Amino acid sequence: MLGDVPADPHENVSFSSEIAREVLGKAGESSGLQVDGAKLIRFGQNAIFRLADDPVVVRVGRAPDRMPILRRELCVARWLDSQAVPVAVPYDHVAHPLNVNGYPVSFWHAVDDGLPRPDAADLARLLSKFHRAGASACDLPPLDALAEVGPRLRAAHNIPNEDREFMRRYAEELSARYRGLRFELPPGPLHGDAHTGNLLGRHSAAFLTDFEAAATGPREWDLTPVAVGHLRLGLPRDEYRAFVAAYGFDVIEWDGFDILRGIREIGMITWLMQNVDEGQHVADEFAHRLKSIRDGDDTREWHAF
Numbered sequence: 001m002l003g004d005v006p007a008d009p010h011e012n013v014s015f016s017s018e019i020a021r022e023v024l025g026k027a028g029e030s031s032g033l034q035v036d037g038a039k040l041i042r043f044g045q046n047a048i049f050r051l052a053d054d055p056v057v058v059r060v061g062r063a064p065d066r067m068p069i070l071r072r073e074l075c076v077a078r079w080l081d082s083q084a085v086p087v088a089v090p091y092d093h094v095a096h097p098l099n100v101n102g103y104p105v106s107f108w109h110a111v112d113d114g115l116p117r118p119d120a121a122d123l124a125r126l127l128s129k130f131h132r133a134g135a136s137a138c139d140l141p142p143l144d145a146l147a148e149v150g151p152r153l154r155a156a157h158n159i160p161n162e163d164r165e166f167m168r169r170y171a172e173e174l175s176a177r178y179r180g181l182r183f184e185l186p187p188g189p190l191h192g193d194a195h196t197g198n199l200l201g202r203h204s205a206a207f208l209t210d211f212e213a214a215a216t217g218p219r220e221w222d223l224t225p226v227a228v229g230h231l232r233l234g235l236p237r238d239e240y241r242a243f244v245a246a247y248g249f250d251v252i253e254w255d256g257f258d259i260l261r262g263i264r265e266i267g268m269i270t271w272l273m274q275n276v277d278e279g280q281h282v283a284d285e286f287a288h289r290l291k292s293i294r295d296g297d298d299t300r301e302w303h304a305f
Contacts, residue, residue, distance in 0.1 A: 017278065020047030020060045020103075027058060027105045031094040043278065044271060044305075045148075045212065050110060056091050061104035062274075069212050070097050070104045075138035076211040083133040086126065088200060088209035111200035111207050118199035118206035120226050120239045124246035126208045127194055127222050136189045136216070143190060143217025145178070145263045146171055152270040159273060163290060167266060170293065174262045181256040185219040185249060195225035197304075223251040224260045232265070232302045265293065272305060 017040060024047075028035030037052035047060040061070055074097065080087045090096070091107035098105040149171045153164050191198075192213025200207045230240040231252075244250045251257055269289045276283040285303050292300040 015047075015062045015103075015274075017043050017047060020049075023047075023060045023100045023103045023105060024049055024058055026100045027060070027098055030098055030100070031096070031107065033058075033094065033107075043275065045274075055110040055112075057088075057108040057110050059106045059108065060100075061106075064099070064102040064104070066212075067097065067099065067104040070106055072138055072140070072214065073211040074106060076136065076140075076214045077209075079137040080130065080133060080208070080211075082137075083129075085129045085133055086201075086205075086207045087211075088207055108209075111209075113200060114202035114205075116203040118196065118201055118203055120196055120229075120235065120243035121246045122203060122206035123194060123196055123199055123208075123226065124243045126199070126206060127191065128247055130191060130208065131188060131219055131222070133189065136214075138214070140189055140214055140216045143192065143215040143221060145192075145221060145260075145267070146175055149266060149270050152274055156270075156273055158276060166294065167270065167290070170262075171266050174259060174266065177259045178263065181218075181259060183218040183220055183256070184254060187218055188216060190215050190217055190219065190222050192221070193225065194222040195229060220249075220251050220254060220256070221260060223247065223249065224257070224264050227252050227257065228261055228264045228268075231261070231298070232300075233304045234301055261298075265289075268302075269293065 020043070021040070024035050024038060033051060033056060034053045035049070035051060035058070038049040038058065039052070040047060041050050041057075042048040045062055049058045049060070051058065061067070074090050077087050077090055081089050088111055089109045091109050094107055096105065096107050149167070153168055156164060191208065191211065192215050193210060198208065198210040200209055226235065226240065226243050229235040230237065251260070269286065272282060272286045272289065276286050282305070285305065289302050292302070
């Protein structure tokens with residue numbers, strides 16, 4: 001897994017919320033959409049903007065090499081929509097995806113959020129529909145749950161070498177242990193990053209979004225983020241039980257869970273690591289999470305981002 005990811009010549013391309021807004025401006029010129037006043041609603045692997053004048057969300061990718069991933073994501077969203085799975089739908093009134101100064105840009109129909117917010121049980125119901133949708137119309141790769149970790153570590157020039165080396169060794173150990181797993185659930189198309197932060201809408205009217213990590217592989221992987229959310233991010237026990245009841249399988253009780261948990265957590269740490277320059281609170285949380293792994297403390301709570 002980790003060792004299979006080659007170095008990429010674009011890994012050192014800088015990315016910040018300021019750069020993303022510049023790209024947004026040029027994307028607006030290309031598409032004809034009014035982007036003045038757009039609100040940055042999320043900054044991570046992508047910068048996500050909600051336009052002020054149109055019900056449209058614009059996503060700016062972090063690096064040029066993500067264009068094939070974006071094309072696959074758009075395909076998955078259209079396929080699931082055709083299978084009556086509630087998802088965020090591409091905004092195909094404009095031609096996209098765009099390549100703006102090397103940054104991939106896509107447009108999506110905005111989904112109006114409401115209260116009560118979608119919860120873990122809503123996610124379980126959507127995952128169940130996703131997993132029953134059959135063979136994908138898109139060319140999905142085999143799951144490589146550590147695929148992002150190597151490139152992130154190589155691009156992290158503001159992180160001490162000692163920290164990078166620790167995370168690299170830890171990821172390689174997890175990769176080796178993953179290869180020996182025996183899964184219980186039937187394999188098939190996966191969301192790949194199934195947590196409640198990738199839900200839009202309101203309770204019982206929820207929509208699934210963010211298909212960048214879509215793949216084929218063990219369905220246990222799609223159940224792991226919520227389990228980690230329960231163990232690390234304060235998701236209440238009752239909400240986790242409702243998730244298990246809605247899907248029909250408790251991944252925590254499966255004997256390979258600790259390995260998937262470790263892979264999920266190192267992915268969460270390196271995702272946050274990309275943004276340590278965005279503020280001291282980000283840097284502090286990155287250090288907090290990494291120390292918990294170093295200390296072997298699987299009960300220390302993390303703060304959600």
